[in-house]
Amino acid sequence: MKVLVALKRVADPDNANKVKISPQGDAVDSTGLEWKTNPFDEYALEAALRLTENGKTPKKREGEVVVVTLAPKEGETMLRAALATGADRAIRVEANDADLDGRLVAHALKALVAAEKPDLVLLGKQAVDGDSNQVGQRLAELLDWPMATFAATIKEEAGALLVGREVDGGVATLRVTLPAVVTVDLRIVAPTSVFSKLSQAEAGFKHNEGVRFAPLPAIMAAKKKPLEVKALADLVGSQQSTTKYLKFERPPQRTGGAKVKDVAELVEKLANVSKVI
Amino acid sequence: MSDALVVAELSEDGSVKKATLSAITFAKRALPALGGSFSILILGPNTKTAAAELAGYGAAKVLTCEDASFAKYTAENFAPTVAEVGKAFGLVVATATTFGKDLLPRVAARLDAAYAGDCSAVAADGGKLVYKRPMFAGNVFGYCTLGTPVQVATARQSEFEAAAVSGGASPVESVAKAAPSGAASRVEFVSLEAVKSERPELTEASIIVSGGRALKEKFFEVLEPLASALGAALGASRAAVDAGYAPGDFQVGQTGKIVAPKLYFAIGISGAIQHIAGMKGSKVIVAINKDPEAPIFQLADYGLVADLFTAVPALIAELKKRS
Numbered sequence: 306m307k308v309l310v311a312l313k314r315v316a317d318p319d320n321a322n323k324v325k326i327s328p329q330g331d332a333v334d335s336t337g338l339e340w341k342t343n344p345f346d347e348y349a350l351e352a353a354l355r356l357t358e359n360g361k362t363p364k365k366r367e368g369e370v371v372v373v374t375l376a377p378k379e380g381e382t383m384l385r386a387a388l389a390t391g392a393d394r395a396i397r398v399e400a401n402d403a404d405l406d407g408r409l410v411a412h413a414l415k416a417l418v419a420a421e422k423p424d425l426v427l428l429g430k431q432a433v434d435g436d437s438n439q440v441g442q443r444l445a446e447l448l449d450w451p452m453a454t455f456a457a458t459i460k461e462e463a464g465a466l467l468v469g470r471e472v473d474g475g476v477a478t479l480r481v482t483l484p485a486v487v488t489v490d491l492r493i494v495a496p497t498s499v500f501s502k503l504s505q506a507e508a509g510f511k512h513n514e515g516v517r518f519a520p521l522p523a524i525m526a527a528k529k530k531p532l533e534v535k536a537l538a539d540l541v542g543s544q545q546s547t548t549k550y551l552k553f554e555r556p557p558q559r560t561g562g563a564k565v566k567d568v569a570e571l572v573e574k575l576a577n578v579s580k581v582i
Numbered sequence: 583m584s585d586a587l588v589v590a591e592l593s594e595d596g597s598v599k600k601a602t603l604s605a606i607t608f609a610k611r612a613l614p615a616l617g618g619s620f621s622i623l624i625l626g627p628n629t630k631t632a633a634a635e636l637a638g639y640g641a642a643k644v645l646t647c648e649d650a651s652f653a654k655y656t657a658e659n660f661a662p663t664v665a666e667v668g669k670a671f672g673l674v675v676a677t678a679t680t681f682g683k684d685l686l687p688r689v690a691a692r693l694d695a696a697y698a699g700d701c702s703a704v705a706a707d708g709g710k711l712v713y714k715r716p717m718f719a720g721n722v723f724g725y726c727t728l729g730t731p732v733q734v735a736t737a738r739q740s741e742f743e744a745a746a747v748s749g750g751a752s753p754v755e756s757v758a759k760a761a762p763s764g765a766a767s768r769v770e771f772v773s774l775e776a777v778k779s780e781r782p783e784l785t786e787a788s789i790i791v792s793g794g795r796a797l798k799e800k801f802f803e804v805l806e807p808l809a810s811a812l813g814a815a816l817g818a819s820r821a822a823v824d825a826g827y828a829p830g831d832f833q834v835g836q837t838g839k840i841v842a843p844k845l846y847f848a849i850g851i852s853g854a855i856q857h858i859a860g861m862k863g864s865k866v867i868v869a870i871n872k873d874p875e876a877p878i879f880q881l882a883d884y885g886l887v888a889d890l891f892t893a894v895p896a897l898i899a900e901l902k903k904r905s
Binding site for chain 2: 316318319321322324326333345406407408411433434435436437438439440441442443444445446447449450451452453454455457467470471472473474475476477478479480481482485490491492547548549550551552553554555556559561562563564565567568569571572574575576579581582
């Protein structure tokens, strides 16, 4: 199986509360924060690696994983890290976040899919900076491919994937015929979430919890893996972003911090001061 | 001048999901900028009950499209009809449930329309719609405009109260199902494993009791009696879910459910940024944690520094004294 995985670099999500807003309020400034791979995209990459390898002997691969990002030159750090964890090739589309929106990114990915012809496109369900949650769905529509969003489990079948989706009130299971688009949720990196045809053949096989880390030799070897750079205009022509951000602001701060000494005082306050019970 | 189209979400039994009423509120708030009216679109195998119910909210029209294939939702099968009807409107909106978040971006792509997801407000500014969206795990609000002839949006349910019945009866019209897409024939709905619960839904509950990793295997043993005493829904932090102490659909947070009940109990929850993003809109927050330095206390209206395994039973006893 050939899998295309879309990655986005984001300001360190563990310090998202330290993101600054410009004095004019017209821009978000993440200076001082480390760039990280969007966590959901890391999970998508992990799912792609699990789908293209034999369970017990990950070196026995069946298929190819191509990682792609739309980012300036510095975004290549993220791509090299993805190559070190096991992706085979990388593509960077020269672009700046400020010039993109979900619609334009989906159009660019569509053009890449036309050139790469993957069986599957895997993406995170959303990037944790814009929190927009639209690129996977849009890409599937542009390609007229089936999709499964918010995937918690993926099981490979002949020419199809059985995908368990996390939906309100439960788990919805879809069978999508390949080629397809799948966007992943948190639980996709649990030990028994993803099974390729190869790994299913091994009874009782479990993956390690979470995403894998690259061993040092792989980090060195990743420097020699192919990384291609493309121009955005070659993929989307003269199309531009159609989303315009006018201003940004901080949410109002809560004035919390009060303590109660015991449960009796707590219940008394809830009943008589806040009047919520 | 243009109109707004609300995409209704139905339950398995054909009744209207309450989430739909938040999208109606969104549409009404968008009307001053659009200058027109709003209509409601219902897709289902049988739309009579839903149409009768939704005819009382002041819509210009209630549009129905009946087809047996709509019994089991897939975005691939719904999107062509929603887009076909939606292209005559200036705004297509649904509530940002997993239904809305799955379907509407696909509809937007079909219309090559820009999309504003999970909006917490919408306002008119110089005849243009300005969408307010939470970003960076709720640490920033962005205000954006969309530059396509049709605009598509989803509304964060906790920020748009359910529309009230306004009386009258909107005319009900049936519309044709659009030609199916190729993708629709390559996706198969297999099953929906609903989590059965006696409790209110997390996103609709007025009281929520959430637990963290500190509860360990005693998550249900400790929290269920409290939730029962309060008539509350149960929630969990991501850490508790990841550790397997609570099911996935309990998760409250940026990457789980966004909730805004009148009373939220955070029990054994330290208060990671991603959890806070999902519950900080709550009216009153109570935190119970044995670590006095836990970040959740900075946010809580009432913090109790105590061992939860003794404090929660004591709290239940105290509540029972009052009832």
